[in-house]
Amino acid sequence: MEQRHDLGAAFARLTRVMIEAETPVLRAHDVEMWDYAVLSALEEGAAPTQSELAAAVGRDKTRLIPILDRLEARGLLRRTPDPADRRNRVVALTDEGRELVRSCRAGIRGVEAEMLAAIDPEERHVCVAVLDRLADAAR
Amino acid sequence: MEQRHDLGAAFARLTRVMIEAETPVLRAHDVEMWDYAVLSALEEGAAPTQSELAAAVGRDKTRLIPILDRLEARGLLRRTPDPADRRNRVVALTDEGRELVRSCRAGIRGVEAEMLAAIDPEERHVCVAVLDRLADAAR
DNA sequence: TATTGTTATACTCTATAACTATA
DNA sequence: TATAGTTATAGAGTATAACAATA
Numbered sequence: 001m002e003q004r005h006d007l008g009a010a011f012a013r014l015t016r017v018m019i020e021a022e023t024p025v026l027r028a029h030d031v032e033m034w035d036y037a038v039l040s041a042l043e044e045g046a047a048p049t050q051s052e053l054a055a056a057v058g059r060d061k062t063r064l065i066p067i068l069d070r071l072e073a074r075g076l077l078r079r080t081p082d083p084a085d086r087r088n089r090v091v092a093l094t095d096e097g098r099e100l101v102r103s104c105r106a107g108i109r110g111v112e113a114e115m116l117a118a119i120d121p122e123e124r125h126v127c128v129a130v131l132d133r134l135a136d137a138a139r
Numbered sequence: 140m141e142q143r144h145d146l147g148a149a150f151a152r153l154t155r156v157m158i159e160a161e162t163p164v165l166r167a168h169d170v171e172m173w174d175y176a177v178l179s180a181l182e183e184g185a186a187p188t189q190s191e192l193a194a195a196v197g198r199d200k201t202r203l204i205p206i207l208d209r210l211e212a213r214g215l216l217r218r219t220p221d222p223a224d225r226r227n228r229v230v231a232l233t234d235e236g237r238e239l240v241r242s243c244r245a246g247i248r249g250v251e252a253e254m255l256a257a258i259d260p261e262e263r264h265v266c267v268a269v270l271d272r273l274a275d276a277a278r
Numbered sequence: 279t280a281t282t283g284t285t286a287t288a289c290t291c292t293a294t295a296a297c298t299a300t301a
Numbered sequence: 302t303a304t305a306g307t308t309a310t311a312g313a314g315t316a317t318a319a320c321a322a323t324a
Contacts, residue, residue: 126265204306
């Protein structure tokens with residue numbers, strides 16, 4: 001095999017780079033990284049339980065709670081008791097939350113485009129698609 | 140643009156997956172993740188100063204020190220004062236260190252191959268090359 | 279008894295600032 | 302005075318276990 005970096009090291013470095021590059025976008029919307037991760041996960045559909053949401057985001061349920069408290073206090077999401085099982089609280093975006101996450105995403109797509117600008121368009125397309133599939137498989 | 144995950148989120152998830160998958164390999168060699176990162180960086184050539192090594196690995200110099208202490212105690216690397224500027228300590232792998240990092244890498248390449256097995260070979264090749272270039276650019 | 283959400287505690291990791299020795 | 306390496310301290314982030322409410 002050709003000489004190259006370890007894949008894990010490359011992922012780790014690129015993760016750090018992306019976080020750094022995206023921070024200004026998120027700060028402009030007054031949200032932290034994990035706030036955005038949660039809002040973003042919710043955009044694909046309300047979470048039936050907080051545990052499932054935590055798993056989807058890749059944190060554990062205890063660390064999710066202060067995030068949800070904060071976002072709910074800002075009116076970006078709502079936690080409503082599930083009538084079928086009152087232990088559960090279903091978490092759903094408000095309209096305001098949906099608007100904010102979309103605005104964030106637009107900014108982030110801009111950052112991504114800038115980062116990938118130097119890559120040949122065809123290769124870029126392949127690479128992004130593969131990464132997306134791998135990330136999906138990792139759930 | 141097509142609907143997909145945020146790139147940063149994909150990187151972060153894949154980083155976590157890789158760390159988890161590689162941990163058994165590293166534990167078998169009795170090294171931690173950052174131990175391996177340091178040894179791996181040194182394999183490309185000795186570091187003229189610890190600060191530069193820290194930057195290459197992506198940590199700061201204070202967090203590097205206990206790692207170097209541990210690895211030096213195991214005889215995997217040596218810190219020798221630079222005669223030209225005795226404040227500096229050049230860090231270099233020993234033969235034993237070089238052997239260990241290569242053995243680790245072989246195991247890690249196996250883990251990577253397993254992870255990428257489901258991807259079409261041509262796409263895989265493109266994707267790995269692009270990631271390697273991006274990670275290089277991020278230095 | 280088991281599970282959801284919550285809180286509290288201990289532990290690890292990280293960032294910052296001081297200290298020494300050389301320059 | 303400035304810099305490389307080191308050490309110490311404070312803060313943030315994380316994991317674990319216990320708790321109350323519901324099933």
